[in-house]
């Protein structure tokens with residue numbers, strides 16, 4: 001086995017912490033928040049779970065913080081959605097593939113984390129945990145080399161990022177300089193024609209507020225079936241819907257292929273935030289959809305997203321990662337088939353710009369006038385807020 005050169009630091013210790021409330025698990029909000037206001041979901045077929053996504057547990061996981069310390073004392077970290085489950089996986093299973101290894105062993109470490117958890121992982125929270133470890137490794141490597149992560153990925157292909165905004169107020173997003181506004185869909189098939197009418201009325205109202213040419217999109221968060229999505233898309237064309245996002249459950253690759261064939265010409269079909277690994281995205285790419293939207297904190301991290309993005313590029317498919325703050329910004333700025341990025345409006349009424357993972361990260365950059373020059377601070381350029389309480393629930 002290749003061993004570390006005398007100058008390459010080795011990994012001394014891996015530590016996993018949890019944080020409750022906001023942070024990387026940005027659905028974990030308290031009080032009123034647009035992100036939990038009667039949004040259609042796969043659980044909307046059950047009336048008792050229709051009003052709030054927290055009612056069925058969208059925020060049960062919480063934030064996972066992964067810290068990786070090198071033998072010279074340098075510490076890299078990253079945050080994702082995985083909570084105590086993720087902390088257990090990192091401490092009790094994944095740490096063994098890192099400690100004692102050179103910090104440059106990204107590919108071998110990723111491959112061993114993935115293969116060793118296949119019997120209970122493949123997607124979901126195990127890949128969230130693997131992603132958190134991979135992102136923390138990239139942060140550590142950047143700090144050791146005194147380079148921003150984007151410089152480790154081949155360097156920027158553009159001077160700044162441009163963003164669309166996700167939230168309840170695309171009209172405000174337009175005033176703030178974003179290139180488009182993605183709204184949550186509020187009513188699913190279980191609410192019948194009345195719900196479909198309400199969806200279209202909301203879209204028509206927003207189109208009247210933003211005028212022609214400003215992108216409007218719907219995020220359907222896995223709540224529809226092919227028939228409803230086809231009918232909704234067909235009637236939304238009148239209002240210039242730019243794309244219909246995550247209409248179906250992630251495993252319905254066949255449905256996505258059918259939906260892509262059935263939506264009006266010019267309307268894009270997108271999905272991917274709940275997909276993981278190159279194998280999952282290969283299946284998605286074969287459906288012919290227009291944009292894949294992996295979350296770099298959930299799909300396998302940077303090491304896997306590089307592979308996913310290259311596959312998509314060969315398919316002529318855009319990669320616009322699901323909003324994941326600095327972790328996606330450092331990636332998007334280096335990819336020609338990622339022409340814009342997502343910014344999630346985490347202000348409770350989506351009327352102001354606040355950092356996506358607030359208050360978890362110090363130095364978390366936000367777009368100005370819908371644009372951002374990614375800072376060249378080493379690693380991902382952020383620090384954990386010491387004011388935020390964190391717990392280390394497990395050790396190894």
Ligand SMILES: C[C@H](O)[C@H](O)[C@@H](O)[C@@H](O)C(=O)O
Pocket residue numbers: 035039166167183184219221273322323344
């Ligand atoms: C706004 C959507 O319902 C989700 O809350 C959002 O996290 C995700 O789907 C997105 O694309 O930003």
Ligand SMILES: [Mg+2]
Pocket residue numbers: 219221245246273322
């Ligand atoms: Mg989405």
